[in-house]
Amino acid sequence: xxxxxxxxVKKPEVKKVKTVKDYYTLGKWKKFTQYKxxxxxxxxxxxxKIIAHIIERHMPKPPKPVVEVQxxxxxxxxxxxxxx
Numbered sequence: 001x002x003x004x005x006x007x008x009v010k011k012p013e014v015k016k017v018k019t020v021k022d023y024y025t026l027g028k029w030k031k032f033t034q035y036k037x038x039x040x041x042x043x044x045x046x047x048x049k050i051i052a053h054i055i056e057r058h059m060p061k062p063p064k065p066v067v068e069v070q071x072x073x074x075x076x077x078x079x080x081x082x083x084x
Contacts, residue, residue: 020059023054024037024038033045033047035050037053
């Protein structure tokens with residue numbers, strides 16, 4: 001029992017979070033840097049425009065908040081919604 005048993009320890013798998021820069025590639029057009037969208041045919045020579053395009057067209061929109069309005073009758077009593 002002089003030898004110690006080595007136990008294989010698995011490291012937790014770390015998933016890489018995608019950023020906006022993961023959604024476009026770089027290319028060359030003449031002497032300019034060309035930014036190409038990886039998800040559609042859009043391309044631009046301006047990095048700000050490609051980032052704005054990806055955010056506007058390909059990123060999920062945040063859900064709209066649900067607004068519940070309390071209704072009152074003419075005697076200022078709250079109207080209660082009854083589900084059938």
